[in-house]
Amino acid sequence: MQFALLIFEPPAAFAARTADENDSYLGAWRAYHKAIVEAGIFVGGSPLQPPETGTTVRLKDGKRRVQDGPFADTKEQLGGFTILELPSLDAALEWAARCPAASIGAVEVRAVSPEYMRRVTG
Amino acid sequence: MSGSEQENTHRAIERVARESYGRLVAYLSANTHDVGSAEDALSDALIAALGSWPRDGVPQNPEAWLLTAARRSFIDLVRHRQVAEASEPTLALLREESKDMTLSPEFPDERLKLLFVCAHPAIDPAMHTPLMLQSVLGLDAARIAHAFLISPTTMGQRLVRAKTKIRDSGIQFEIPQERELPERLDAVLEAIYAAFGIGWDDMAGVDQSGRELAEEAIWLARVLLHLMPREAEVHGLLALMLHCEARRAARRGLDGRYVPLSEQDCEKWSLPLIEEAERHLGDAASRGRLGRFQLEAAIQSVHAERARGSGIQWSAIMMFYEQLMRISPTLGTRTGYAAAVAEAKGAEAGLAALDGIEADDVSISAAAYQPYWAVRAHLLQRLGKTTEALEAFDRAIGLTEDPAVRQFLLQRRG
Numbered sequence: 076m077q078f079a080l081l082i083f084e085p086p087a088a089f090a091a092r093t094a095d096e097n098d099s100y101l102g103a104w105r106a107y108h109k110a111i112v113e114a115g116i117f118v119g120g121s122p123l124q125p126p127e128t129g130t131t132v133r134l135k136d137g138k139r140r141v142q143d144g145p146f147a148d149t150k151e152q153l154g155g156f157t158i159l160e161l162p163s164l165d166a167a168l169e170w171a172a173r174c175p176a177a178s179i180g181a182v183e184v185r186a187v188s189p190e191y192m193r194r195v196t197g
Numbered sequence: 198m199s200g201s202e203q204e205n206t207h208r209a210i211e212r213v214a215r216e217s218y219g220r221l222v223a224y225l226s227a228n229t230h231d232v233g234s235a236e237d238a239l240s241d242a243l244i245a246a247l248g249s250w251p252r253d254g255v256p257q258n259p260e261a262w263l264l265t266a267a268r269r270s271f272i273d274l275v276r277h278r279q280v281a282e283a284s285e286p287t288l289a290l291l292r293e294e295s296k297d298m299t300l301s302p303e304f305p306d307e308r309l310k311l312l313f314v315c316a317h318p319a320i321d322p323a324m325h326t327p328l329m330l331q332s333v334l335g336l337d338a339a340r341i342a343h344a345f346l347i348s349p350t351t352m353g354q355r356l357v358r359a360k361t362k363i364r365d366s367g368i369q370f371e372i373p374q375e376r377e378l379p380e381r382l383d384a385v386l387e388a389i390y391a392a393f394g395i396g397w398d399d400m401a402g403v404d405q406s407g408r409e410l411a412e413e414a415i416w417l418a419r420v421l422l423h424l425m426p427r428e429a430e431v432h433g434l435l436a437l438m439l440h441c442e443a444r445r446a447a448r449r450g451l452d453g454r455y456v457p458l459s460e461q462d463c464e465k466w467s468l469p470l471i472e473e474a475e476r477h478l479g480d481a482a483s484r485g486r487l488g489r490f491q492l493e494a495a496i497q498s499v500h501a502e503r504a505r506g507s508g509i510q511w512s513a514i515m516m517f518y519e520q521l522m523r524i525s526p527t528l529g530t531r532t533g534y535a536a537a538v539a540e541a542k543g544a545e546a547g548l549a550a551l552d553g554i555e556a557d558d559v560s561i562s563a564a565a566y567q568p569y570w571a572v573r574a575h576l577l578q579r580l581g582k583t584t585e586a587l588e589a590f591d592r593a594i595g596l597t598e599d600p601a602v603r604q605f606l607l608q609r610r611g
Contacts, residue, residue: 110595
């Protein structure tokens with residue numbers, strides 16, 4: 076089964092991205108990434124540019140509405156995602172707890188939906 | 198009634214609930230095997246107590262009051278479910294028992310049977326500890342779920358499923374026969390220790406729930422010891438947990454920094470807890486039946502010697518690990534052994550022992566076992582194998598959940 080780990084981070088974590096090589100959050104992420112790759116469960120994923128660089132689009136009554144910034148205005152923002160191949164939700168929660176973002180922000184775990192994907196792709 | 202009186206009553210209810218919960222659930226379910234209904238009935242009774250005790254005062258025998266109320270509610274619950282055929286004997290049994298109850302407020306302590314039921318081989322081993330925490334200690338599913346890193350809904354469903362199995366599969370509420378006792382008792386001890394371990398790992402210095410869970414586990418071990426005072430391994434388990442508990446204040450620096458055992462300030466260890474642990478270890482030893490928990494407690498006892506100003510006898514620790522590996526050659530034991538070998542005979546020998554783990558048995562994969570990588574990293578670093586050490590540190594850091602430990606490893610990694 077594939078699970079998406081949605082990484083929610085506080086502003087400090089986004090700010091720390093430009094810190095030097097010795098930044099401990101960066102070090103923790105490097106180690107975590109290595110661990111999931113070595114465990115053979117890494118499917119894909121990437122960090123995202125900071126939330127303020129987001130642009131949100133919707134159509135309302137046929138008119139385009141474009142908004143600067145992320146979809147939701149919350150303190151912790153989506154900072155990236157990782158897709159893992161794992162046998163169960165229990166295993167996914169274990170890896171989510173090890174994620175460096177879990178101790179400073181939050182990690183939401185969701186199974187991907189191959190059923191709906193099949194309907195979408197036809 | 199004044200605010201403080203009301204508070205006193207609430208506290209009285211809390212105390213009775215804590216001390217009597219397991220006894221009442223065990224007693225109500227011993228004959229009916231219906232742990233879920235027993236718990237529901239008891240929570241009804243506790244709610245009733247919250248309503249009437251502040252008004253009428255705390256009854257003379259609060260436990261008997263709760264039992265009477267819970268039993269009434271139990272009968273209603275079972276009747277309400279209208280599973281006529283299956284529950285008719287249950288009802289008859291309860292009616293029969295109600296008569297006795299009016300005569301004597303005393304009732305037998307069936308908690309031991311309940312503990313054996315919770316850790317029954319027919320029940321999924323992963324559910325042994327959650328079942329105990331809920332039915333013997335009265336912890337709610339949400340709290341158990343946090344500790345076990347499972348969603349509260351899922352934990353609730355798994356607990357219900359396990360209790361349904363207890364009710365419907367004919368698992369007996371009984372103390373196991375002599376010949377199966379060691380194995381069955383072991384499952385009970387394992388489940389208690391698992392609760393302690395989770396509480397221990399969870400306690401990132403600030404996490405109150407982790408701390409409480411470790412305390413609950415010690416409480417459970419005390420209950421078990423009270424019920425089986427002659428079992429060496431029960432003493433051993435309690436000794437082990439008390440030794441660990443004694444070091445709680447020393448595990449973190451003032452700034453929340455992780456402090457490894459060898460660097461802990463032993464002035465901060467609790468001497469009374471260490472002494473109590475030693476008493477239980479001595480008691481266990483006098484019974485002449487060595488076991489896993491006694492050996493693990495003995496290892497902690499050697500570490501505790503440092504409080505008396507002596508150095509750590511690594512050769513003694515290594516010897517205890519050797520015995521432990523014969524009884525329970527788990528990944529944890531073998532990693533601990535390798536660490537002890539490194540201290541007693543040098544890093545090279547320790548590393549060889551670690552290599553032996555993977556060479557020996559590919560089925561117990563060390564790949565995702567954090568302590569294995571942490572020990573490996575330290576040993577490689579000590580041997581000056583920098584590149585390999587960095588690799589191992591990364592693996593250990595990536596597998597760490599506790600932010601304080603992660604920080605510690607990141608610093609050691611350099």
